[in-house]
Amino acid sequence: MRDSTEHVLDDGVGRYTRTRPVRRAMSSPWSFLLLLGLLGWVVLVPDYLLYSLSAAVPVAILGLGLLVLQGWTREISLCSAGLFGSAAYYFSWLDRSTQEGKGLHTLVAAGLAISGVTALMAGLAMASSKLPAMYMIVLTIGLQITIESTVYTVGYLSGGTSGGNGYGPISDQRPHPFGISVQSDTRFYFFSLLWLAIVLIGLIRLRRSPTGLAFLLVGSNRQSAVALGIPAARFRVLAFTTAGFLAGVAGVLASMLYISPPLFLSLRVQKSLLLLAIPVVAGVDSMASVIVIAAFLIVGPVLLESFHIDENFVWSVVLAIGALFGARGIGGRMQDLERRMRHGARRMRTKRKRMATVVLREADGLAHEKTYVLSDEERAACLARIESWLPPRPTTEFAVRTSDIQLAFGSIHALRGADIEVPSGQMVGLIGPNGAGKTTLFDVISGFTPADSGRIEMFGQDVTGMTGWDRSRLGMSRTFQNTRVITELTCGDNICAGAYQAVKVNPIWFLLGRRSAWDRMREAEEVGYAAARLLDVHKYWDERVGTLEFSARRRIEIARALVAGPRLLLLDEPAAGLDPASSSALFDLVRQLHQDLGLTVLIVEHYVKAVLDTCDLVYVLAEGAVMASGTPAEVAANRRVQDNYLGTRVDYLDEDEYEDEYAYADVDVDVDAAGLPATVQP
Numbered sequence: 001m002r003d004s005t006e007h008v009l010d011d012g013v014g015r016y017t018r019t020r021p022v023r024r025a026m027s028s029p030w031s032f033l034l035l036l037g038l039l040g041w042v043v044l045v046p047d048y049l050l051y052s053l054s055a056a057v058p059v060a061i062l063g064l065g066l067l068v069l070q071g072w073t074r075e076i077s078l079c080s081a082g083l084f085g086s087a088a089y090y091f092s093w094l095d096r097s098t099q100e101g102k103g104l105h106t107l108v109a110a111g112l113a114i115s116g117v118t119a120l121m122a123g124l125a126m127a128s129s130k131l132p133a134m135y136m137i138v139l140t141i142g143l144q145i146t147i148e149s150t151v152y153t154v155g156y157l158s159g160g161t162s163g164g165n166g167y168g169p170i171s172d173q174r175p176h177p178f179g180i181s182v183q184s185d186t187r188f189y190f191f192s193l194l195w196l197a198i199v200l201i202g203l204i205r206l207r208r209s210p211t212g213l214a215f216l217l218v219g220s221n222r223q224s225a226v227a228l229g230i231p232a233a234r235f236r237v238l239a240f241t242t243a244g245f246l247a248g249v250a251g252v253l254a255s256m257l258y259i260s261p262p263l264f265l266s267l268r269v270q271k272s273l274l275l276l277a278i279p280v281v282a283g284v285d286s287m288a289s290v291i292v293i294a295a296f297l298i299v300g301p302v303l304l305e306s307f308h309i310d311e312n313f314v315w316s317v318v319l320a321i322g323a324l325f326g327a328r329g330i331g332g333r334m335q336d337l338e339r340r341m342r343h344g345a346r347r348m349r350t351k352r353k354r355m356a357t358v359v360l361r362e363a364d365g366l367a368h369e370k371t372y373v374l375s376d377e378e379r380a381a382c383l384a385r386i387e388s389w390l391p392p393r394p395t396t397e398f399a400v401r402t403s404d405i406q407l408a409f410g411s412i413h414a415l416r417g418a419d420i421e422v423p424s425g426q427m428v429g430l431i432g433p434n435g436a437g438k439t440t441l442f443d444v445i446s447g448f449t450p451a452d453s454g455r456i457e458m459f460g461q462d463v464t465g466m467t468g469w470d471r472s473r474l475g476m477s478r479t480f481q482n483t484r485v486i487t488e489l490t491c492g493d494n495i496c497a498g499a500y501q502a503v504k505v506n507p508i509w510f511l512l513g514r515r516s517a518w519d520r521m522r523e524a525e526e527v528g529y530a531a532a533r534l535l536d537v538h539k540y541w542d543e544r545v546g547t548l549e550f551s552a553r554r555r556i557e558i559a560r561a562l563v564a565g566p567r568l569l570l571l572d573e574p575a576a577g578l579d580p581a582s583s584s585a586l587f588d589l590v591r592q593l594h595q596d597l598g599l600t601v602l603i604v605e606h607y608v609k610a611v612l613d614t615c616d617l618v619y620v621l622a623e624g625a626v627m628a629s630g631t632p633a634e635v636a637a638n639r640r641v642q643d644n645y646l647g648t649r650v651d652y653l654d655e656d657e658y659e660d661e662y663a664y665a666d667v668d669v670d671v672d673a674a675g676l677p678a679t680v681q682p
């Protein structure tokens with residue numbers, strides 16, 4: 001049986017993974033077991049445990065928000081318990097007043113409570129969007145303590161210190177949302193599962209959309225996200241906002257469950273800290289694990305009650321154990337197991353098929369070794385797929401021009417008027433000794449490091465003051481000296497993570513499941529798969545990148561840069577760390593992409609032979625300025641370049657000096673462009 005998420009293209013591009021996010025998530029055996037467990041729980045356990053599992057649902061929703069924040073975006077919030085409590089108390093207060101005939105409708109009360117905490121989190125993230133993650137930890141602790149000393153102390157909200165009983169507004173019944181009674185624990189359990197399902201569907205869609213992949217790229221490496229046109233700072237704010245929103249939803253649901261809202265003493269700063277156990281154990285990318293862990297953290301202490309084990313102790317142990325599993329957590333291990341199960345089965349099928357083919361071929365006398373070579377038709381199909389995704393070819397003469405760029409780091413003058421011109425549609429090499437300023441010039445061009453002075457033009461537009469992602473939007477993609485792939489994700493996800501800016505669809509349409517949005521995403525996947533085929537990494541499409549060798553990671557990064565839809569590709573030492581054979585192969589591939597797709601390529605590289613063999617134009621940088629430029633032959637023949645960089649340490653003499661040198665032999669000497677004796681005539 002073929003995997004329902006696969007699709008075979010008959011136009012030569014090959015197989016790619018079809019985007020059906022929810023169906024794909026549900027096809028996992030873990031999702032099936034989880035669903036079975038959640039539904040079986042109703043039948044198998046006593047009422048008090050059913051109530052406990054209902055209590056785990058808000059915690060799971062809160063945990064899913066933390067997964068977005070901590071797992072995807074690698075940011076930490078220490079005010080989750082405070083936001084959860086605030087939403088619960090405010091909702092309860094607004095809604096309980098309704099029961100006394102003077103308050104708001106349940107849905108309005110829920111909307112206000114959720115919006116309040118969402119706005120709080122968004123405001124905090126916006127105000128600190130330029131600060132490092134460390135400051136956000138401090139600021140969220142500050143917010144938690146502020147909530148504790150304000151919301152928690154107000155008697156009519158939490159029953160806190162100002163004359164309360166330690167509990168918030170007390171009621172004898174749950175609200176009736178949409179006029180449906182959820183009074184019984186069984187009904188409420190299904191009601192809370194419905195909320196969980198809605199949140200899950202939304203998050204699964206978000207995760208599979210370009211926006212979700214962009215979140216993961218921002219979390220894994222901000223600069224590489226910016227280099228592909230993803231506004232990293234905005235994504236950070238979005239992650240905090242999502243976590244705030246889900247904390248609000250969780251608080252409102254908990255408030256409905258408990259009839260009277262939870263005791264504020266259990267929602268203090270240490271609970272915010274312990275809540276981190278959920279994303280830590282679940283790892284970067286496993287929603288099913290978040291739900292299982294939340295269930296364990298709530299139901300576990302209830303089951304252990306007879307042993308007098310403190311709830312906080314259980315949470316602390318889980319947090320400590322989770323940390324031992326590293327960034328991928330238990331969820332990552334489960335995904336590995338699932339992948340092995342799926343791929344093991346697929347490999348067996350492929351092996352059987354191949355054996356059958358060999359038997360047939362042998363019977364025909366046609367048996368032969370098959371190596372990976374794309375046929376001309378396959379190659380043309382892959383290129384056509386990518387070409388259709390790229391923006392129109394530039395009409396300006398130059399893709400990039402820098403003039404009089406000056407940049408100093410303290411007393412080090414990294415760039416001293418490095419002027420380069422990259423003609424559109426050409427492959428240009430940037431070489432030079434270590435510390436010459438090549439990477440710094442790349443950083444200045446891509447907008448990561450502002451120059452002290454000078455001007456940068458991209459496709460005829462002055463981009464000197466533009467942010468990195470705005471420059472990427474003009475059609476620039478960049479790779480880095482050290483590979484910056486998301487090691488926890490598959491090759492396919494890594495490549496498609498570059499699609500964010502090229503897809504150009506409002507994330508809301510992905511959340512709402514709009515067909516045209518997902519069609520566009522599928523197109524991005526097809527382009528990604530075509531790029532993977534050209535770069536020979538398609539065989540790793542479903543494999544985790546952390547398990548792949550270095551050269552495959554480099555090629556995946558280049559494929560990702562292609563999916564971003566560039567017209568200008570900046571490659572920073574793509575051959576660094578590769579053996580000569582892999583380096584040559586990589587350069588040949590880049591050259592092919594440049595020729596076949598008309599891409600402008602600016603490449604920094606120490607592997608000089610490859611640059612001279614493949615580039616149309618070469619700049620040699622030394623001490624922050626251009627030492628020489630020209631065609632590879634001109635640069636190779638340049639005496640200063642040979643002397644100072646290429647390592648041909650010869651004393652150059654002019655013709656007369658050579659003749660003096662060889663006077664004893666009485667010869668005429670002609671020197672070539674490189675200053676070497678070309679013809680010696682007696």
Ligand code: ATP
Nearest residue numbers: 409412413414432433434435436437438439440441
């Ligand atoms: P390599 O080939 O070794 O990567 P490079 O030509 O790319 O070298 P750069 O990395 O651009 O050289 O560095 C140019 C100079 O600027 C070096 O002297 C380096 O030490 C200095 N430099 C680069 N970045 C910084 C920084 N962030 N702070 C201080 N000095 C820096």
